[in-house]
Amino acid sequence: MSNPKSKFPVLQLDLRLISDLVVVIVSATCGGIAFACAGQPVITGYLLAGSIIGPGGLNIISEMVQVETVAQFGVIFLLFALGLEFSTAKLRIVRAVAVLGGSLQIILFMCLCGITASLCGGKASEGVFVGVFLSMSSTAVVLKFLMERNSVNTLYGQVTVGILILQDCTVGLLFALLPILGGTSGVFQGMASMAKLLVVLLMFLTILSMLCRTCVPWFLRLMIGLSSQTNELYQLASVAFCLLVAGVL
Known part of the structure; x- marks a missing residue:
């Protein structure tokens, strides 16, 4: 330094x-x-x-x-290591259960915490605020547990991964909802913010999906060809791609 x-x-x-x-x-x-x-x-x-x-x-x-x-x-x-363990084809099989189960979990936590806050004499919006955070699971912790148990490729593992991905995608939308619950912004402003975040998320996923089907496989094959004697360059390129995607997010 x-x-x-x-x-x-x-x-x-x-x-x-x-x-x-x-x-x-x-x-x-x-x-x-x-x-x-x-x-x-x-x-x-x-x-x-x-x-x-x-x-x-x-x-x-x-x-x-x-x-x-x-x-x-x-x-x-x-x-990134988890992304190497499962495929999108397996994830599509459980997408209905994951989307329905994950959405239901978030909504139930928000409603239950809101009702509990009202019964305890507090504001329902404050309870919903707490419910938003309680409905979020730690992706890193859960995935590490599944990898230790070799359960990533099982049916319940795929459902869990699908729910975690759904929760990660809805974090930004729920954060846009928090100012409405706190009374610091109007409903229209909050909805506009959520719509903007949703559009950005969909654009990012679309571009990333296109890159994964076109440029990324070609790039990885090129790195494999250049790493005929050692895997150092291939590993370095994989880490660089991982950090690049994380930096864009």
Whole structure:
């Protein structure tokens, strides 16, 4: 890392970040081993270890921004690895169940939380606000659990993946609905914002689908041909494509 106070770029060793990463990796390993020995998913051990050493626990980590940035790369690579596990053909089989089940889950959570808030003397809009967040599942956590159990290609695994994808696609639309619930914007403005986000999402998915059917297979075949002796270039190109799509999103 360079020193901005110096006239010339001087490389400095960030020992705090290195020590934080060591603590994170060691803690995650210990948590994963403990839960694996107990016959439980190791990702639960990772989450528990992170909550212990994080700001809500012992607050051992000092470089939170840098560590969180590294963690974002881990989530991107995890979701990219999942994309290699399932095909859209299998996902189409369960699309009706996934769309209906995912939509029903979101609507039920919003309605139940709104009714509960009204019965407790609060505003129904505040309950719906909470219901929006409760209806969202952690894609990275659920997918990691399915991959550990080798259940991604099972019927219930495909249904779960379909529901998770639906939830991820509706996050932006639900966020556009939140100002309406908070009373900070009118219904017309909120609906216009939701329509704009929906159009952008559909355009992105359409362009990405076209690229995946045309340019991406040709590009990957080219990388395979150039990587006849080593897979380094192919792996680097795959990671670059993954980060590019994530950056566009």
